[in-house]
Amino acid sequence: MRLRIDPRTGTAFELERGHYLTVIDPEGEQVSDLVAYNRDDTDEVISSGRSIDYASTLFLTTGHVLYSNRSRPMLTIVADEVGRHDFTLTPCSCDTFRILYGDRTPHHGCQGNLERALAPYSIPGDRIPIAFNVFMHVDVDGASGKIRVLPPKSRPGQRIVFRAEQDLVIAMTACSAGQSNNFRYKPIDFEVSATCPDWAREAAEPVPA
Amino acid sequence: MRLRIDPRTGTAFELERGHYLTVIDPEGEQVSDLVAYNRDDTDEVISSGRSIDYASTLFLTTGHVLYSNRSRPMLTIVADEVGRHDFTLTPCSCDTFRILYGDRTPHHGCQGNLERALAPYSIPGDRIPIAFNVFMHVDVDGASGKIRVLPPKSRPGQRIVFRAEQDLVIAMTACSAGQSNNFRYKPIDFEVSATCPDWAREAAEPVPA
Incomplete structure (x- = not known):
């Protein structure tokens, strides 16, 4: 069953070990900030630093593993039709809009939406880490370090x-930051399934060395 | 007073708002993983994601601010004689040595040293975030995302x-990972002072736009 995250909102749900989460960009050019917690001990949380270190790349895609702060696998990317996501930036927040955009009455952003979704x-x-920013395109200049969204x-x-x-709590958003989605705030769709979607099984590649 | 962090160890201390912390590489080619917490509410912690986002660069140096997870300034880089540090990777741990180096009896690493230093x-x-890895040289290929230490x-x-x-708790290490320090495990020195060191005041540049 396909579910929809409305523009500038978020949701949270449990995802059983061995089950599959498909994130879909229904209209194109939209971002979903995704965080994950061990369902039975939410002090264990997705870690960009560990995942990037073990993959030796900033850009995670098919075959890569998203590790926790305890260096245990949380999510494996089984298939990826886009191939570009960000794992360096935190969810946008009212502070982001204030500091980066100069907004006087800032939106609560993905941070606010994740907080609401995770409250139950x-x-x-304070426990929301650097998110795996699905579909987010952050250009990196390797020489200067400069980034552009x-x-x-x-x-x-x-x-x-x-x-x-692992058995997980997942929280996800349809991103609220204009820069991330070309200033057209759109929905994000997702599906949870007990088996791997057929197209993804066919697309899956071996884990990179 | 100059203090020394012996090879493959760590330390923690309080740093008052407005005071200065100088980190010195006494022998060259050594890394110090640095984390910071609000002394009066340690749920507020240094955030790579916020800092990189607000600076729009992966490589923070003179004039840049290290922000907390609550988007408040924690540390400002006043002067920097090296100009290259990392803010993407988590402290090395026994898991790092196991996963990346294949060690059968892995060292507890900077993670273990930070945990010991922060226990008091x-x-x-679980509350140790992506560290500001002082002097760590992580090469980034902007096209592929691949990183090399x-x-x-x-x-x-x-x-x-x-x-x-802010009034802070700081924890720092002399890094335990061979790759980070050219496989020569060395000490790190530091000094705390109530006023800005003279050389740093002269070297300080305006905050980049």
């Missing part, structure tokens, strides 16, 4: 599939 | 100076 799991805002490479209907390696 | 402040290992650019005696923007 007793996970406070560009429109996502995702075209309408393109997808990424994760397999849960 | 009741800050558990290279020997630091720091020469013997080179320094970086931070000003505390």
Whole structure:
């Protein structure tokens, strides 16, 4: 069953170990900030630093594993039709809009949406880490280090599939930051399934060395 | 007073708002993983994601601010004789040595040293974020995203100076990972002062636009 995250909102749900999460960009050029917690001990949380270190790349895609702060696999990227996501930036927040955009009455952003979605799991805002920013296109100049947030490479209907390696709490948004989605705030769709979607099984590649 | 962090160890201390922390690489090519917490509420912690976002660069140096997860300034880089540090990777741990180096009896790493140093402040290992890895040289290929840990650019005696923007708990290491320090495990020195060191005041540049 396909579910929709409305523009500038978020949601949270449990994902069983071995089950699959497909994130779909229904209209193209939209970002979804994704965070994950061990369902049974929410102090264990997705870690950009560990994941980037073990993959030796900033850009995670098919075959890469998203590790926790305890160096245990949380999610494996099983298939990826877009191939470009960000794992360096935190969810946009009212502070982001204030500091980067100069907004006087800033939106609560993905941070606010994740906090609302995670409240039923007793996970406070201070525990929201660097998100895996699905479809977010952050251009990196390797020489200077400078980054630029560009429109996502995702075209309408393109997808990424994760397999849960633990019982998880997942929270996701349809991103609220104009720069991330080319200033057209759009929805994000997702599906949870007990088996790998057929297209993804066919697309899956071996884990990179 | 100059203090020394012995090879493959760590330390923690309080740093008052407005005071200065100088980190010195006494022998060259060594890394110090640095984390910071609000002394009066240790749920507020240094955030790579916020800092990189607000600076729009992966490589923070003179004039840049290290922000907390609550988007408040924690440390400002007042002077920097090296100009290359990392803010993407988590502290090395026994898992790092196991996963990346294949060690069968892995060292507890910077993660273990930070946990020991932070225990008196009741800050558990799960609360250690992506560190500001002082002098760590992570080469980034902007096209592929691939990263390589290279020997630091720091020469013997080179320094970086931070000003505390809050009352902080700081924890720091002399890094335990061979790749980070060209496989020569060395000490790190530091000094705390109530006023800005003279050389740093002269070297300070305006905040980049």
